[in-house]
Amino acid sequence: MLVEITPESHGVEIELAYATANNFTGKPIYARAACYLLPEAAEALARAVAIAGAIGYRLRIYDAFRPREAQWALWNHTPDPDFVADPRKGGPHTRGCAVDLTLVDATGTPLDMGTGFDDLRPLSHHGVTDLPVPCQRNRLTLLGIMTAAGWDFYRNEWWHYQLFDSRRFKSLTDAEAGTNLMGGVTVDEAEPRA
Numbered sequence: 001m002l003v004e005i006t007p008e009s010h011g012v013e014i015e016l017a018y019a020t021a022n023n024f025t026g027k028p029i030y031a032r033a034a035c036y037l038l039p040e041a042a043e044a045l046a047r048a049v050a051i052a053g054a055i056g057y058r059l060r061i062y063d064a065f066r067p068r069e070a071q072w073a074l075w076n077h078t079p080d081p082d083f084v085a086d087p088r089k090g091g092p093h094t095r096g097c098a099v100d101l102t103l104v105d106a107t108g109t110p111l112d113m114g115t116g117f118d119d120l121r122p123l124s125h126h127g128v129t130d131l132p133v134p135c136q137r138n139r140l141t142l143l144g145i146m147t148a149a150g151w152d153f154y155r156n157e158w159w160h161y162q163l164f165d166s167r168r169f170k171s172l173t174d175a176e177a178g179t180n181l182m183g184g185v186t187v188d189e190a191e192p193r194a
Contacts, residue, residue: 002036002065002096002177010042011049013060013104017117018070024118025077029070031183036065038096041163045099048149056106057145062117062159063100066093067174069182072191082156083120087191090171092154092162097169099151100159103142111138117159126155 007014017023019033037045045059052059066074071087071094078084085091092098103111114135115124122128126143129136139158146153151161163169174182 001038002179003039003042005035005037005042005045005061005064010045011053011058012045012101013058013108015060015062017062017100018066018074024120025074029073030181031185032181034179034181035061036096036177036179037099038065038163038169041097041099044150044163048145048151051145051148052103055141055145057103057111057141058108059101060104060110061099061101063093064098065096065172065177065179065181066091066098067177067179067182068094068171069174069185069187072187078120080120090167092166094171095166095169096172096177097166098160098162100157101142101161102159103138103145111141113138113142113158115158122156124157124159126153126158 005012014035016030016033016035018029021027049059068087071085071091074084075087100117102113105111112135114131143153146161152164154160154162173187174180
């Protein structure tokens with residue numbers, strides 16, 4: 001069902017933030033670092049890679065498919081619907097049709113986007129003009145690449161892109177997706193008790 005995205009298969013860099021402590025929770029969420037997308041999203045990613053490459057950039061992926069168990073971990077830490085989808089409703093990541101990413105130059109250096117990935121402040125919103133012009137330009141370059149490749153954007157996160165009409169896809173647990181990202185943690189264990 002889901003396609004594994006690797007540097008070899010898609011010509012991207014992968015730096016999955018939720019497989020490390022380098023994310024807003026301060027601890028790893030995934031038990032293993034592997035990147036997956038639905039086939040339709042993998043095709044759109046390939047288009048974005050080609051467009052970025054034509055102008056001298058590569059894509060670095062911070063997150064893609066996120067099992068519902070992981071969504072619960074993020075929601076339990078920061079239940080802010082402006083930045084974290086409510087796991088009861090599901091979100092594009094739990095459907096395998098969203099990707100969090102940035103642009104890197106020919107030396108492998110990420111472009112300055114004005115904030116880091118997972119910066120949960122309004123400064124991370126698309127269209128913010130309270131940033132140096134080069135940062136705004138970099139965000140607009142990423143937006144142009146992703147839009148041309150067929151992705152929709154989320155207004156509150158410069159790094160987040162998703163397929164249009166993402167709700168047509170099913171929200172998946174780790175077991176349903178067969179990804180083994182969560183190391184055996186189940187939704188029952190992740191979801192808080194009422």
